[in-house]
Amino acid sequence: MIEETVNAETQQVISVWVRDPRIQKNDFWHAFIDYEICLHTNSVCFTKKISIVRRRFSEFVWLRQKLQANSQLMVQLPELPPKNIFFSMNNGQQITERMKGLQKFLEQILQSPLLLSDSCLHLFLQSQLSVPKMEACAAGQTHYSVAQAVQCCGLRRFHSEEDLQKNLSMSCDSDSDSSECRDPELRIKDLAINKAESTASLDLMGTSQEETLSCSCGSI
Template sequence: MKEGTSRTATRFSVSPAVTMQQAVSVWVRDPRIQKNDFWHAYMDYEICLQTNSVCFTKKTSGVRRRYSEFVWLRQKLMANALLMVNLPDLPPKNPFFSLNNASQIIDRMKGLQRFLEEILQNPLLLSDSCLHLFLQSQLSVAKIEACAAGRTNFSVAQAVQRSGLRRFHSEEDIQKDTSTSCDSDSDSSYCRDPVQKIKGLAIQKSRSAALLDHISTCQEEMSSCSSGST
């Protein structure tokens, strides 16, 4: 047996009856525009988790993930579950997704949160170490796969413990991605026009703040409309 094999496919075996007695709360919030370089931008989201479940080593955590990482997670869970579970859908990939469109961002966040909420209700999926690393460590997807397969010098539990609790809505939450290509989260105008890219870099902080204010206003208006219709 090769060294590290004992950590392969770490499982957290818990009966459905025990799982149902415990609570797992998850939120997807705080969208932020991130810059890879002068040419590429994307948006990531904060995943906040609180639980009393024995399935989780850490009871409170916060990490940042982008849409493409959610896509990877769904594919990985589907492969690991061997078609034994019907996985919920993610919000659809939108080639026209805009980093400045508050409505699109709100819809995507809601869809990502619903996806995680359904995932976390399934005891079989809760045994998947890739899910735990996705939710409670800031490892890249490549590192998650390596750790879950026992190809790292640290275990799944060690990776989770080493990921300190981040302060929500702080600059420390920003996780830089090393990707150098545009994906569905990228702002296409930034990918094409270097002048816009350089100019956008200078005003990035104010744009992000304005976007968050816009999203907050939209959410308040949606809440008012909902309460007024009842």
């Protein structure tokens, strides 16, 4: 009985939620939907135990392609929700189905020890880097590392590597006492309690984020 209790306490858990779809406008004619990805874990695979980022469908497509290429076909990756040419940003049911499919995709990805070692996955889940910057960071072509990119997640999106280096000292990790670092934990605990409700809730016309958040940081 004691041994079972110890095993239960030391079991590594990775919880992920995809929620809160929002319409983001590039300009008058172009818009897209992004989704909030919340991660809560005690796994040693992750530098940061709690994180919240936003990603759009095309970035999920990029992630799957990179994971498939990097794993050299040693892992059969789950499929993403199908791309619907009739997909409408005004159709709540379509958005909810896509959101559920994206969450299922991540849940299956996070069950693979091989994929958990991929820097692209960590940058996708725990940084706000754009796709080109994630690729450069994972390839070691930036002045900052994957770990630094992850640690600065939650700050404003940096527009240059100089901005990143200047603000690394302000990066908040899971051990910080600042209120900014505690907020994500409170939000994720709330999600854990209300997971079923939050998955179905939509906020399509909510306040748009400050012009496509993006924390230009680097790799694990």
